[in-house]
Amino acid sequence: MHKFLAKCDEALADITAQGRYRRFVALEKLADRFPYYRVTMEGRTQNILVWSSNDYLAMGTDPEVIAASVDAAQRMGAGAGGTRNIAGSSPVHVALEEELADLHGKDAALLFTSGYVSNQASLGAILNALPDWQVFSDAKNHNSMIVGIKDGRHAAVHIFKHNDLADLERLLAVAPADAPKLIVFESVYSMDGDIAPIGAICDLADKYNALTYLDEVHAVGMYGGHGGGVSERDGVAHRVTIIEGTLAKAFGCHGGYITGDFKVLDYIRSVAPGFIFTTALPPPTVAAALTSIRILKADHARRALLFNRAQTLKAKFEAAGLPVMPSESHIVPLMIGNAAKATEVSMRLIREFGMYATPINYPTVAAGTERLRFTPGPKHTEAMMDELVAALQHILLGHSVKAGVK
Numbered sequence: 001m002h003k004f005l006a007k008c009d010e011a012l013a014d015i016t017a018q019g020r021y022r023r024f025v026a027l028e029k030l031a032d033r034f035p036y037y038r039v040t041m042e043g044r045t046q047n048i049l050v051w052s053s054n055d056y057l058a059m060g061t062d063p064e065v066i067a068a069s070v071d072a073a074q075r076m077g078a079g080a081g082g083t084r085n086i087a088g089s090s091p092v093h094v095a096l097e098e099e100l101a102d103l104h105g106k107d108a109a110l111l112f113t114s115g116y117v118s119n120q121a122s123l124g125a126i127l128n129a130l131p132d133w134q135v136f137s138d139a140k141n142h143n144s145m146i147v148g149i150k151d152g153r154h155a156a157v158h159i160f161k162h163n164d165l166a167d168l169e170r171l172l173a174v175a176p177a178d179a180p181k182l183i184v185f186e187s188v189y190s191m192d193g194d195i196a197p198i199g200a201i202c203d204l205a206d207k208y209n210a211l212t213y214l215d216e217v218h219a220v221g222m223y224g225g226h227g228g229g230v231s232e233r234d235g236v237a238h239r240v241t242i243i244e245g246t247l248a249k250a251f252g253c254h255g256g257y258i259t260g261d262f263k264v265l266d267y268i269r270s271v272a273p274g275f276i277f278t279t280a281l282p283p284p285t286v287a288a289a290l291t292s293i294r295i296l297k298a299d300h301a302r303r304a305l306l307f308n309r310a311q312t313l314k315a316k317f318e319a320a321g322l323p324v325m326p327s328e329s330h331i332v333p334l335m336i337g338n339a340a341k342a343t344e345v346s347m348r349l350i351r352e353f354g355m356y357a358t359p360i361n362y363p364t365v366a367a368g369t370e371r372l373r374f375t376p377g378p379k380h381t382e383a384m385m386d387e388l389v390a391a392l393q394h395i396l397l398g399h400s401v402k403a404g405v406k
Helices: 003-017 063-076 091-104 115-127 143-150 165-174 198-207 262-271 283-298 300-319 339-353 382-397
Strands: 027-029 036-041 044-050 108-112 134-138 156-160 181-186 210-215 242-246 256-260 332-335 358-360 371-374
Touching: 036 339, 063 283, 091 108, 091 242, 091 256, 091 283, 108 115, 108 262, 115 143, 115 181, 115 210, 115 242, 115 256, 115 262, 134 143, 134 165, 143 181, 156 165, 165 198, 181 198, 198 210, 256 262, 283 300, 300 332, 300 382, 339 358, 339 371, 339 382
Parallel strands: 134 156, 134 181, 181 210, 210 242
Antiparallel strands: 027 036, 036 044, 108 256, 242 256, 332 371, 358 371
16 A cells, blocks of 8 residues: 555544544535525435524525526626636626725725635735745634745744733734734634734734734624624724635625735735636626625624524523533534534434534644534524524433424
């Protein structure tokens, strides 16, 4: 056997032994019944109630959004036909970038094929522009940001403790005063559900002449007066150098983007391989995202309902004695603490109760902090929550199953 094949066998056996081998559940989203999905497991097909979709506001199943996608497909076809430079820059791409720039109060926006690519390509391009960057990265930043920072071949990287302003300032204070500096962080951290002190980080950036790069992927569409994210909610978007976001979560579609100063984005557009050499987003996807953003800019009630649902589920978990973790955001994590058990609980929810919540294991979270992650949305009712609580009490606490709970 070739050494590489042997290594694959060894690594997979080790991952399986640790209880963190990832078995994907084939979930078929039901547009007319969301948050229900169809799943076939062990020869049985059933509809299950999903609690962990990142389609936070159900915009991926919104009739207007779907209609916009269908119309664009009929007019422009299924795919873009090339990179933005070759054949993939249509009027709808330009309109979406203008809409995103307006959403964040920036000069310009630039589309990428995913939020992961937007982080990796943009950070790599920025950090390869100068030879002596000093980068300050939050300890819990997403893997896409970490990889993008590593792509900066000559950057000196400093990891500050999660959301710790004192530690960030300590690192900034000892960095070379005349070196270019970049602080890289998120607004909503999706595994813990906590939120960064954006304004205070901008204060430190001003004090130490640093630029800021903010990932708002788990906040755009939901936070702020128009869905511009936590930076809009806190009134500090104008102070952030680059705001990055996704079209694949609250907007219910697909793709990533950055917004910021026109010259900075034009530079990234001109040098980032992850933008230059990748086929553009399909027009139906772009048209759907454009419609979704325009709807959510004005739909305050839908956003308010999301936060109401999250707070309600947190309260129900606490009252039921379930190990809910503290969360400032719309994300509701439930601590399990063991990879194999997290997977077992998730599978039992499907098999015994017709519900699904994603088990989150290492390396997404630290070993020993494995959890289930719940994202209740506008279409989750209190009756659904009560059934979920009863099911979790039965699985985790050994309670008898209440009448009426599947």
